[in-house]
Amino acid sequence: MSNVWALAYKELRAYFLSPIAYVVLAGFLLITGFMFWNMLAQFSRFVAIYSSMQRPDMMQQMNLNDMVMTPLLGNVTVVFILIMPLITMRLFAEERARGTDELLLTSPISTLEITFGKFFGAALFLLVLLGLFFVYPLVLMYFGDPEIPRILTGYLALLLIGLSAIALGLFTSTVTDSQIVAGVLAGGLLLMLLLIAWPADAVGEPFGTVLRYLSITDHSSDLMRGLVKAEDVIYYLSVVAIGLFLSQRSLESLRWR
Amino acid sequence: MIEVQQLTKFYGRHAAIRDVSFTANRGEILGFLGPNGAGKTTTMRILTGYMPATSGTAKVAGFDVFTESRDVRARVGYLPENPPLYPEFTPFAYLDFVASINGVTRDRRRAAIEYALDATAISDVAHHPISTLSRGYRQRVAIAQAIVHEPEVIVLDEPTIGLDPKQVIGIRKLIKSLASDRTVILSTHILPEVTQLCDRVVIISRGQIVADDTTDSLTATEDLEQVFLRVTTSDVAEDEDATAEHMQTAAAEPAPHAAEDDASDATTDDAASFPTHDNGDGE
Helix, strand or coil: CHHHHHHHHHHHHHHHHCHHHHHHHHHHHHHHHHHHHHHHHHHHHHHHHHHHCCCHHHHHHCCHHHHHHHHHHHHHHHHHHHHHHHHHCCCCHHHHHHCCHHHHHCCCCCHHHHHHHHHHHHHHHHHHHHHHHCHHHHHHHHHCCCCHHHHHHHHHHHHHHHHHHHHHHHHHHHCCCCHHHHHHHHHHHHHHHHHCCCCHHHHCCCHHHHHHHHCCCCCCHHHHCCCCCHHHHHHHHHHHHHHHHHHHHHHHHHCCC | CEEEEEEEEEECCEEEEEEEEEEECCCCEEEEECCCCCCHHHHHHHHCCCCCCCEEEEEECCEECCCCHHHHHHHEEEECCCCCCCCCCCHHHHHHHHHHHCCCCHHHHHHHHHHHHHHCCCHHHCCCCHHHCCHHHHHHHHHHHHHCCCCCEEEEECCCCCCCHHHHHHHHHHHHHHCCCCEEEEEECCHHHHHHHCCEEEEEECCEEEEEEEHHHHHHHCCHHHHHHHHHHHHHHHHHHHHHHHHHHHCCCCCCCCCCCHHHHHHHHHHHHCCCCCCCCCC
């Protein structure tokens, strides 16, 4: 286990010793900050309109979760699809390009430990990113009264989507020594999981149900509404498990190429 | 300490090494001498558990490199041909990471790092990013990672490449000192390196061992330089024949698939790099 944490710590350190961490964090906060401001401005506009119309019934229906946090978290899902490949593309492709894979594979650590070490390293970076993203609920809590449990389940959805993206991105990073190729493959895979439910109605049953089940965003909608369902959590954990399994097998296969 | 028997490695149909057998004892420095593409790196990668052999057995410190790979890897320090460095790290942070994944406990780690820094004379740049260091310093950082966990067996693939003459002398002294209670295997294509450093020499050519004896014995019975020259010049001649044949058929056939190891480079690199008896560092 100490090997896993040594590798995870090294990965987290590597992020912050290169410009990647700062570019990704700044870009993420810039985009989400714009979205947050936009939704908050819209919320304020509606408040102003309804209060000028003397419509207390409409005012009562308005809440920060429905009009600001839930749409924001939903949009951030798409932003995640764009930025997670930037975080994962270097994980093993860079090791191979630099020749440091030889250092790892000749050290007394298993490919499973390498896989988990890399995964947790990127997961720690994801936690930093989500931690900074928590500034928006804090703003809402300071000026308003949002439902905290719903915000937390929304964050759980983002965490699970992020972990799934990391596991899949780690796998694509093990199949090539080109970071660009790894990033494009991860982005393509995530985009596929984002769009896979689109033809669900057209293809009919039972394929439509299967496509909807495979969609990475369909499983987050209930979580963002505050409803934690086992099937959704199991879906994301399954994606993580598949990604890690493929990564480990891919790393092991490096010895046989 | 190291027993290698009938080791063979194929890349597709190409044999990178074939029936390689040798032994190395504790306290011995074994020189693996041969031209580029002879199979030195392949042999070292198998010995360090990086990849398995196609057939044959190899034991390091009594452990089989295939079935007990982890035990072997815990006892081996390895300097690959390309220094495996993280440029954004400082040597200190880098060695801290390498020591930790090699099982050096936290309480012993600082002492282990300082030992490796001192041994390779890089203490003065311990807290500079590796990306800012010269090639010689980087090579020494890479050597430091091979010894930071004080392994029983040290495998060095071209350890003095890229170093200036003063650094070469320093590294050779270091290698000598390391061998007192360990086994050191070093690969090189520099003849003087073997005669100055090694107790035993294995000369490898085209994946097969052509000579295996003590340095003293080889130099006493037959001029070691002549053996080496014969190997390298025959390789060059065969390469020239192969190149001519390839040139004739190149228009008709697609380019052959490049193998992953140095073995595939034999036909392209040898003619350019041999005969070579000096690394250009003033030896």
